[in-house]
Amino acid sequence: MPIVRAGESYALDRDLPVDAALAFWHAPGNAVFVAEMDGRVLGSYFCRANKDGGGRHVANCGYATHGAATGRGIARAMALHSFDHARAAGFRTMQYNFVIATNVRAIGLWLSLGFEQVGRLPGAFDHPTLGEVDALVLHRRL
Incomplete structure (x- = not known):
């Protein structure tokens, strides 16, 4: 997975084997979706409960967009789809626990879609x- 190899937006080992990366993406409890255009996969996301028990009403998602899809609205479309999916699954809010502060394109998208920054984790991510660099906690009601 190129996004994992780049090491700039996920707190995963950069040399994570493909099967382990796929296991992370398709972990039990994750609902996984793909965005495709003309038969080509341009992005994917997963949606799951952020926590068990008293936190199970909060959704958490991870998104990956193919480099060729940058600027084509794929990430926005996946985000909007994830909000609909999360609502239908009974989630009431969505929280992203660890958004890398240097990922300004993603942060701009999340803020434009109604997320608020509710936390900052100083120096929490070791950028390659x-x-x-800091990591942010973002939250929005669904």
Whole structure:
């Protein structure tokens, strides 16, 4: 998975084997979706409960968009679809626990879609070229 290999937006080992990356994406409890155009997969996301028990009403998602899809609205379409899916699954809010602060394109999208930054984790992510950078916690009601 190129997004994992780049090491800039997911807190996963950059040399994670493909089967382990797919196991992470398709972990039990994850509902997985793909975005395709003209028979080509341009993105994917998973949606799951952020926590068990008293936190099970909060959705958490992970998104990946193919580099060729940048600027084509694929990430926005997946986000909007994930909101609909989460509502239909009974979630009342959505929270992203660890959004890398240097991922400004994604942060801009999330803020434009009604997320609020509710936390900042100083130096929580070891970026492959920038060193320690902050991670954000984002939240929105569904």
